[in-house]
Each structure stands twice: as structure tokens, then as C-alpha cells.
Amino acid sequence: MVTFIDIPTPDSPRSDLSHSPPSLDPNTLALLDEFLSNKAEEEQMFQQLKAEGDLAHTSDGSLIRTTVEKPMMSVDEYRRAFGEDWQLSQFWYSTSFANRLANLINKLEPCPRASIGFISSPTAFVAFQHLYPRTNTRLLEVDERFAILAPSQYIPYDLNEPDKFPKELRESFDVVVLDPPFLNEATNVKVIRTLRQVLKPSAKVILLTSTSIEDAIKALYDFPPLGPMRRTALKVEHGQLANVYGCWGSWEGAESFGKD
Secondary structure (H helix, E strand, C coil), X not given: CXXXXXXXXXXXXXXXXXXXXXXXXXXHHHHHHHHHXXXXXXXXXXXXXXXXXXXXXXXXXXXXXXXXXXXXXXXXXXXXXXXXCHHHCCCCECHHHHHHHHHHHXXXXXXXXXXXXXXXXXXXXXXXXXXXXXXXXXXXXXXXXXXXXXXXXXXXXXXXXXCCCCHHHCCCEEEEEECCCCCCHHHHHHHHXXXXXXXXXXXXEEEEEEHHHHHHHHHHCCCCCCCCCEECCCCCCECCCCCCEEEEECCCCHHHCCCC
């Protein structure tokens, strides 16, 4: 016995072929087009930066530029060239906040010879170096894209290897600006291990992180130069992050840091 299968034709009432394919809402399409356009611009700018800077690895694995380093770009330029890597928990500060933070850091430590470290805080580093270029500033960061910005000041740093950093950084920093990428106690325990080795005894620590771990902050950053931590008056602004952030300082009088 032969069974015939009734296949709908385009004109059949049961056929879906007569319907138009599903389409996105115009507002959604506009947002998608904007996103793709921004990503294309970001990639173009990054590749241009990469082409302009000839990078080479030294014997110890660090990166150097074989041509003369250019002045640091602005935060706006940085935000256009470097996309946030959400897998690395990267969320850039707003331009206005990054520049305000740079002004406050310069006021806190105005000596141009002072050594300032930025750990997992590339936006703050860019803003500071753009407004107050100094030779003794370092960025410790796992994302090697940022070596393009300032190879002589970029230090590859992985929180999972807190003891791995150049020996010349031991007890070298007068100020450290820190924004741990993950909002938990374990991440802070790792970075504190690094801090204990790279801070001068009289150093100051500026910590930016979520208020959700404030109790852990008070317990972990407990004695000089790590603490005790004081909640500052500075209000932290990220571009897209919904978490409530705060800023803490390790020095006496830090409560007034960022106060208008």
C-alpha cells in the first residue's frame, strides 16, 4: 500500500511559506546597527594603534615598543578603541569620573617622582597618564592589549599568580589604585598578597569595588599600609555596570577624598 503525504504548497492555507519571514523591531535593528558600527570602529582604531606601535618581547617576557612612545590618548579615545571584555569582568569608568579620579590622585600625591601603580584599573591609568604624564607610573593588568598604550609602563599581571611580577617593584609604590575584577573575597585575598610585596611602608591604597563586599574589605585590609580602610566621599561612575560601587582609602583622613 502506498501512502501519499500531503505537502502544503505556497498557496495552501496550512503553508507557512506564504508568510513573510520574521523581522526585528525597528528600534532593535537600530540598536543592533549601532552596536555593530561601534564594534567595527573599535576594531579599526585598535588595529591602527597596533600598527603604529612596533612591540617586541624582551628576554623576561615583558613587552617594549621599538619606536618612540606617543603621549597617552584621552579616555574618550580609549573607550572607542578598547572594548570591554566581559569575560575578564571589564567595565570602564565614565570619562568624567576617570578624569576626576586622576585629578584627585594627582592632588593626593603631587610629587612627579612618586611611584604610582594601577592594578586592574586601565581606565584610571589612561586618564592619569593623559592628564599628568609621569615616568614612574605602572599598569599591572592581565589583558595584554594595553601594552600598546605604554609598553614601558605596562606589567603583565595575573591575579592567579600574585607573586609573579618584576623584582624591581618590591616596596616601590607610593600609591596604588586598585579595582579588583571580580567582586568577591577570594579575589581580594590574592591581590592583597601582591600589595604586601609592592607597597612602601608609608604607601596609600585607593580601592574601588562593590559595596556588596564592604565587610570583607574591612576584615582583609586591616592594618597599614593596607588599612584600615575608610570609605571615601568619592562616588564611582561606570558606563554600564549596575552594581553599586564605592571607594575606600587606607590613609588617615581618606574620608574626605572626593569631597566637593
